[in-house]
Amino acid sequence: MRNQRAFSATFRVLMAAAFSIILAATVLLLFAEDFRSALWQFFVEPFSSRYFFGNYIADTVPLIISGIGVSIAFRSKNFNLGGEGQIYAGALAGGVLALHAPEAFGPGTVWILVAFIGAFIGAIIGTISGLLKAYWRISEMISSYLISAIIINISDFFITGPLQDSTSNFQTTAQIPSVFLLPRIFSPSKLDISIWLALFLVLFFHILSKKSKMGFELRVCGENEEFARYCGISVRAYNIAAMAISGGMYGLSGALLVIGPQGRVMRGFSSGLGWSAISVALLAQGRETAILPAALFIAFLKAGSDHVMIGSGVPSEIISMLQATAMLFITAQVMPKLWQRQRQ
């Protein structure tokens, strides 16, 4: 009976995915100049060369890392909507460190420091929302979103002000020294070694959630707060921890982007990533292992539509609408289930 239910949940998600793909095809039919080549660009091109495929996989890395953080927070019924700002702040902190680190440190140390500082900054920002919720019952959704809006503006100020690269025409910081960039593993694409970290984190959080006391207590908190109190679990501590973890993962993925594919902190480079990570977590329905296929699917939607946009002249607004509608399908399938669970 239990398997049957898990199957039907998976089936619904697959249905949603199929729907969004059918929708994509229909829209392409309406707007593309050449429907057949647009179809090819959407479905096949992302896989057609080492370069495209590598870039597609590289795009999944931040989705996996941020998505796993959001997913862990979901487990305890905490919704971190501040991903946009947390990614940005983590990226900026990591970027500044990489720009100013002395060469003597060696690349390995710098990578670890950058990853650490990015995660740390993200976690601090997440923790603020966690504290606000734990001590003043301020909704973590609203506080994380608003704090993120502030952080984005502050970061913009630094990038376009004190940290602006005066030799560049873009609003960006200076280029990070190439020794400090993560080595690429699938040339000529931008895919770098951070994919290994992403896979490790999925495994790590999967084991943490299934086997550890902390994961167990986190699940109990998310399931029923009053029951958690009855068992003597500090709901407050887990509210804070969940927000810190998801904030930390967001910050980490931002920092890795900067020393990876991006190579510098451009204004607004992470725009939309925070929301995509939430989609990934929603799609995975709180199962850590499902984060991988979910991230692959969301990144595929983006990669496919980017190819169509460039190749077939479909306006980017149409593409954005397409992505939004696909997300609507998926959330419409997933949210009722989450609500049902909450009601019980």
Added chain:
Amino acid sequence: MLPMLAVRMQGICRRYYPRGVHANDGASLEVEKGSIHAIVGENGAGKTTLMKILAGLDLPDEGSIEIEGRLVKIESPSKAQALGIGMVQQHFLIFDELSAAENIFFGIEPIRNNKISRLAGIVDSQELNTRAQQLATEYGFAIDPSAPAASLSIGARQQIEILRQLARHAKILILDEPSSVLTEQETRVLFEKLSDIRRLGHTIILVTHKIHEVMQIADRVTIMRQGRTIGTYDISATTLQKLTSLIMGEGSIEEKQEPIEKSQIDKSKIERSQKNPLVLGVDGMTVRRPRYYGIGLSDISFEVHAGEILGICALSGNGLDDLENALAAFQSPSFGTFIFDGHHIEPHNYRRYQSLFQKGLIAYLPSDRIKRGLASSLSVRDNFIALSRHDFFPKGWILENAAQQAILDAIRSFEINALPDQPAGELSGGNIQKLAIARLFSRDFPKLFILCEPTWSLDIRSAEQTCRRIRLAKEEGTAILLLSSNIDEILELSDHIMVLSRGRRVLYQKNSSLLNRAIIGEYLLGNRIHG
């Protein structure tokens, strides 16, 4: 000639899914026109459900309703209103921002008499106040129509609710537990008004569990138990004792109860053997609550010693839930001292009391199994190990085999009909209860057990088994607080008995042959007080 019936409900069934609980199971009701008709019964007898069905707030699965001899279907509150039925619910629905008059005429406000105003729905506030004044005078209520509702007392708020129904031409007025939030004086005023309203030709249905009020005001009374109607009686032809025993479901009504002499019950005579050390002493515990949310507790004191069971009994809304929350470290009392095993605990260091649960010195079975005792989509095994998880995650990582073995043992010895991997929310009420009991009784006995409604929803055999386990814990020297609304359980298990009514201790004494269901019932209903 038979008197005209205002309401006739027959064979009403209402089942609540998904658990399939029968709130009403073939209930019937006949109310004579122009009478005050009381409906009494224990908690969960189905009184409120029956009235919600009559007022169109809930739909029956089966059954027929006749209003003044005409067969009707009441599928919505507005249909009920059209039929002249109005209900004042237990929790008032008052807009604090509006005036008294605006609250009374909410939704049926008089509109100014010109074209534009009719179109835009502009309220004629002068006319509104005049009408409210007229209505109040007609029924003898003293209410200032322009007073902001926020400034009104509870009694006045209730009068607004009543006037709201009368303004909608309700001929049949239903009041659900109207006196539960009122003081004695306010209750007296309410009853005077209700008599006046009846004299003007209205029919009043009064839902309550306070029998002495029924004797005071009602003409007839219908008794409900477990969703069914037990019978309807003329007040003039019945007695308080007879009603009490009917409500409590005691078989022998004829058995005459010897009145107890005061000297026979003397609280100072609570005898104890000197050997048993004090485990928990509670002194002057008071829980204050905003008046809307119940009455709280005032000045409750008791002691429970090792190897002793203190049974605490109350009807719902009389403070048992506040007592449970305070004793189970969920809500600090406003005042009062706990002494646990020599530690003094006051409201300011209540956290220390909470830590006693973590150390396993106190174990607690909550009365609300679903909300407080279950993570419904986690597995039966996870639910089982949650309380003693420190044993199953010794270094922070789970011992899968030990956990699996423990739940299999528990399923066998507590006869739980469940699989370890099944989501716990799929279990029936009785099995959820067994799981909760297994969780507590599979561990070493604590110094103090706080057990709330331990046999709730258990079949007879499992209930007996649970009682045996409780007695075993007692013999092992555990002090036990037994909070229950089940009088039989309290009488059977307890060494001492405490009864709460309206948040006060009305009885505290040694359990003896002098106590029986009927006597406890009278204390529960607040007919007797012997603090």
